[in-house]
Amino acid sequence: MQKRCTCGHTMKLILRTVIYVHKVSIANVPVFSCDYCSHNEVFPGVKEDLGQLVGRMGAAPEPQTIFFDEKHEWAGVLAGLIAQKEPIQAASVARRIExxxxxxxxxxxxxxxLRDETWQMELRSRLSQLSAQYIS
Ligand SMILES: [Zn+2]
Incomplete structure (x- = not known):
């Protein structure tokens, strides 16, 4: 759950608030962060979904706060660990994903x-948010 920064130091995986066009706060976004040079990088596995979320808002969104951990299962897993004061480590993340x-x-x-097609589709998309993390 760590990555090497371009400055050579180790980046930690954390959840942070990302501000979009000065109006929208997107809370609990998984980000690699370097304490040394303050460089931040959105976690690769959520980049696409975050991009789609922002894309749907358009160029002039209403001021609002969005909790990304409610939109994305991977962010939800990390938020759950933090809420229980568990470390963000490969083993605990893997257990929580399971x-x-x-x-x-x-x-x-x-x-x-229940033959609820809409619900099934939503659940399948949530499952794919979890399984995609193993690939990246
Ligand atoms: Zn750095």
Whole structure:
């Protein structure tokens, strides 16, 4: 859960608030951050979804605060760890992803027995947000 900064120091994975066009606060975005040179980089696995979220707002959004951990499962996993004061380490993240995946799979069973297509689609997209993290 660490990355080497261009300055040579180690970047830590944290959640931080990103401000979009001075109006929209997007809270709990997973970001690699360097304490040494203050360089920040959005975590690669959420970049695309964050881009889509911002893209949907257009150029002149209403002032608002969005909690990214409610929009994205990976950010939700990290926010859950922080809330329980657990370290953001590969082992605890992997365990939490597994727990959350099982929860979502249970819900998917419920959704499919109700033949609720919309809910099934949403759950599948949430599952893909979790599994995509293993690839990147
Ligand atoms: Zn640095």
């Amino acid at each position: 727990e959350r995946t099982n929860e979502l799979l249970d819900l998917l069973l419920v959704a499919s027995s």
